[in-house]
Amino acid sequence: MMTIREQTADNLAAMVRHLVRATEPDGDQDGLTPLQWSALQYVGLANGMSRTVSGFATYNATSKGTASQVIKSLVDKRLVRRVPSRQDARSAELVLTSSGRKRLEAERRNTLATAIQALSDADRERFGTVIATLMNELRAPHGRVQLGSCHDCRHLDAGGNAPVCCRTGSRLEEPDLLALCAAHTPIERGGN
Amino acid sequence: MMTIREQTADNLAAMVRHLVRATEPDGDQDGLTPLQWSALQYVGLANGMSRTVSGFATYNATSKGTASQVIKSLVDKRLVRRVPSRQDARSAELVLTSSGRKRLEAERRNTLATAIQALSDADRERFGTVIATLMNELRAPHGRVQLGSCHDCRHLDAGGNAPVCCRTGSRLEEPDLLALCAAHTPIERGGN
DNA sequence: TTTGTATAGTATCGAATCGAAACTAATTTT
């Protein structure tokens, strides 16, 4: 009898989907809905220039209206604060309040992130590579902005004594280097 | 200056989430809602004994009520048919109609599955391994049934001249060997 | 058999989600 070694692409896609859905916090446990959780996590992960209403809308593939509503609800709950942007008076940078950060840490068990963290370093690195490839593939057909962090972004200018994003001209502090950026454009594969 | 090579676990989780959300068919394009698409795909992927209302509820991490509604809507649209189970009068096996299959094939562009298919064989295999590991990790804490296909299931009895699932006693035809099973229990890691 | 419990699925209702569209205000382009 023949032995099947590999999952089909369709099965894998379904399993990924299942993983994501099954690890979303249930209903409004603890008072937050899934969408609110997603937004809170995003604010905790994205870098300064991406931590905006539009940034979340892109990340979560929802309309700006929906994004606006959710952020508002988080602000009302004092989990997130708005810091008016100095460069653009229309925009505000979203930051976690200490209470928001606590909430996020408290919920960190049993999430997909925890499972990924538990992978071996080698596995996690390979996983990261594949995810990056998938993001690249899906970029063109959907015309979406890529999500990624600065380390493989063509906007990163590490020439000076401090790393700089040549798109915004802003200096990149340590935490921002690791954070997710909604304007990410990977090196060597073109785009924009 | 230090160079960052790896994404953090949190970033990876967020990217996976983004991949899934961004590849869901938009709104009710073509008349199907995201939930309906998900259900249609599931019916197209799952094996005989898993192709049920409950199976979909498990897969999609929704309530049985919601699952029941969605399936009903697909039946009303003649995309899915119910075949009463012979072993269990309460249950019905769901099957794609030819129109359902067509709809599914037509939408297959730009999905996550397509992107995964485009990976190199090596990448896809590695990806599969990691996904399987993640599913295992998330199994215990959530107490959920594992999703997987027969090739690494402890219920598979390949001893005779035809492979058999020793849980249901049913013979496994070719397509079912590859399909997703909602009763999957992986070899060598225990469980159930 | 009967009784009890678990499971497959359906129906209903109300709250929450979510997107579309129309809008304001600031920014950039021509």
Place this chain on the structure above:
DNA sequence: AAAATTAGTTTCGATTCGATACTATACAAA
């Protein structure tokens, strides 16, 4: 300066979705 973009908000209504309660079948035990 006018026109076109972009960030974000608001309102409204359709849809989703889960909780709960329900029916019917299956299975287990006495």
